[in-house]
Amino acid sequence: MNKYQIECFSLNKRYSTKNQIINGVSNINLKVDQNELVLLKGRSGAGKSTLLNLMCGLIKPTSGKVVIENNCITELPNNSISSLLLNKIGIIFQTFNLLPTYNVYENIELALLPKGIKQDKIKKIIIPLLDQFQLIDKLQFLPSELSVGQQQKVAIIRTLVKLPSIIFADEPTGSVDEETASEIIEHLLYLKREKQITLIVATHGSFPEAFADRIINIENGRIENGRIEN
Secondary structure, three states: OOOOOEEEEEEEEEEEOOOOEEEEEEEEEEEEOOOOEEEEEOOOOOOHHHHHHHHOOOOOOOEEEEEEOOEEHHHOOHHHHHHHHHHOEEEEOOOOOOOOOOOHHHHHHOOOHHHOOOHHHHHHHHHHHHHHOOOHHHOOOOHHHOOHHHHHHHHHHHHHOOOOOEEEEEOOOOOOOHHHHHHHHHHHHHHHHHHOOEEEEEEOOOOOHHHOOEEEEEEOOEEEEEEEEO
């Protein structure tokens, strides 16, 4: 059994356009322990979101591999990756990815329906979290009727209800006000502390570095100067 929860080996991702080949990430080697909070830090376009998406299996690398909890996800078929995303991995998207015609409760419920959980148990899972995030009075609201901060909270709850062992978060505090950002950070730190969840957070600087176990600086698709800060 591998010592590390997440491992990236010689990870490369290239995109071809009509006129050129763009390197999304280049030769990334990275190991993450269970219960670490790792910040992938870099400016917009540096490659941190591409790396995040490769690490969680949303996109395939051009070469190299990613291993999560002894599963080489780059070699898994799509149905196995879907199972991993359902049961072990939570993703907080920068763009929230809420369904516009589903209300708050229904958007969160979608994360649990594939697990075959009964409706009464689903309700017992979702309602306390809505209350905790001060959204209990918004459960029938559509995403368009919520503030940006409230939409981000819904996206986070949708991730939390799955009880993942790893959460990948792309700019989770980048588009919300300071008060909402503090709430989001507090909840993520609670999960790390109390639930031993591993957190991989891509940020351009809005997530406080003081809470990170490590800061990995990404520039032009590479780990900057080979440095992984402790």
